[in-house]
Amino acid sequence: MTPEAKPFWDGLREGKLRLPRCGACGHVFFYPRILCPKCQTRDIGWIDASGKGKLHAFEISYQTFNRAWKIPPPYVLAMIELAEGPRMMSNLINVAPDPKSIRCDMPVEVVFTKVSDDVTLPLFQPEGAR
Numbered sequence: 001m002t003p004e005a006k007p008f009w010d011g012l013r014e015g016k017l018r019l020p021r022c023g024a025c026g027h028v029f030f031y032p033r034i035l036c037p038k039c040q041t042r043d044i045g046w047i048d049a050s051g052k053g054k055l056h057a058f059e060i061s062y063q064t065f066n067r068a069w070k071i072p073p074p075y076v077l078a079m080i081e082l083a084e085g086p087r088m089m090s091n092l093i094n095v096a097p098d099p100k101s102i103r104c105d106m107p108v109e110v111v112f113t114k115v116s117d118d119v120t121l122p123l124f125q126p127e128g129a130r
């Protein structure tokens with residue numbers, strides 16, 4: 001975890017998905033950086049994102065590449081395109097890990113998933129799933 005990403009992780013613990021936004025040009029981006037990737041200024045603020053987006057791309061994974069990871073395979077690696085614009089790598093949960101149940105551009109929403117006292121991850125599920 002880097003200092004510039006601290007508001008992001010703090011927000012997740014509070015159940016908020018925060019995204020960095022450039023105060024100079026208004027560009028919303030992810031991951032958190034010290035400089036705006038568009039205009040290179042350091043005037044970075046934060047917005048509370050809606051937590052909504054759509055599935056841009058996905059891959060069903062049958063291997064656990066990280067032992068710390070608590071979701072048993074198979075699971076769905078997902079590239080989420082947030083309503084605010086940025087894309088975020090995550091996991092799609094609460095859905096069968098089956099290409100028949102998952103399609104690109106399906107609407108998704110964030111699920112705040114606590115993995116330790118310090119870390120809450122923003123995972124995603126099909127909108128309205130439970």
Ligand SMILES: [Zn+2]
Pocket residue numbers: 022023024025026027036037038039040041
């Ligand atoms: Zn900018």
